[in-house]
Amino acid sequence: AIDLLAKGPDAAPEIGEAFLKSRTLAIWRKALLAGPASSIDATLETLKQDDGLEACVSVAWMPASALAASPRRFVRLIGLNSSRWPRGIAEDRLIPDHIIPTAVLDPLPVSLADRRDFDTILATTGGEIVLSRARRDSDGRLLGRSPLLAGHREEIYLRRNAVPVHAFSETDRLMARPQEFATDLQAVSAQSCWRDWRRPEITAHDGLIRADHPLVLAILGRTQSASSLRRLLRNPLSFVWVYAFGWREPQSSAEPLVLDALDVGDLVHMVLDRALRDLEAAVGLASADANTIEAAVARAAQAVAADWESERPLPPGVIWARTLDDARLMAGRALSYGDDHLPSTRSYGEVPFGGSEPKSEAQLPWDPGAPVTIPDAGFNIAGYIDRL
Structure with missing residues (x-):
């Protein structure tokens, strides 16, 4: 199938015979007769089809x-x-x-x-x-x-909630029969939600659940991260939505024009981590001068860009080049700014703790699988330290 599709528009008749049948095949043949195969998408959009109905007795x-x-x-x-x-x-x-x-x-x-x-x-x-x-x-x-x-003065205002003489759909029929609609499960749920909206006490529609709910106990017992703890403290209902129900914002399928803040942060962190590993494997960050740091950051940015381009969608070339320049600048300043390094110090980047998987094979200062517990709270936490 892939070899056949790879032949492109020149093999459109052969592709249609192989993949389509019955009425869809007839439409495909008609479109090829009406226009060139290279623009068959535009031809199909404007192609008129016979619906099989007699126009004299149909709407x-x-x-x-x-x-x-x-x-x-x-x-x-x-x-x-x-x-x-x-x-x-x-x-x-x-x-x-x-x-x-x-x-x-x-x-x-x-x-x-x-x-x-x-x-x-x-x-x-x-x-x-x-x-x-x-x-x-x-x-x-x-x-x-x-x-x-101008010559037709009288008007009849047709309201949206008028009872239809002939039901056009199931919704139309239910709206014309209030007694039947009142027993529908969706209507009962909507009416109770409408009433709870105006009640001062906390109801199930506000997120009220029974005590010791097993699903809530399960997500509270999971290993937490900084983002999940922040969500739990600031917006408990959202915490349940995300970690109990698994609700996530849908990702757009369109290619990005610019990287969002989260992707920019990932890019800078990856450059920092790789540059820091190179420096520690050579002279060490404590002994590195500005030129050495700049060279390590440049090599790291080049390597990270190659990996990024093979795994993720890219913005246009000019914007991507500017984004890489900004990432190099931020990473260089982050590695050269700060207090004076003490002798024999070691620097680490993206250090996992609490059971998080290491992002690279670099040496770690501790066992990443050891549990980390918040005292007097009972929460196990895990994550990464950007720079240590």
């Missing part, structure tokens, strides 16, 4: 210009709002009005054509015609009436 959706040319017995016109229909006359983008006047360039302006189509629809509709407009747009702003409605 048809069409623009006003098509309706004026093919009258129907029952018609509903929607979107009769000011500035929406009839459409306004706009100056041609390629030939402006001062070169060729619009009246000469376009003897039948779109506004005049819309008015003519409207009059034609009113005159040719045999049974019933409904004129419809929206009161507000998608942002909630009030919309005006179309000037075409």
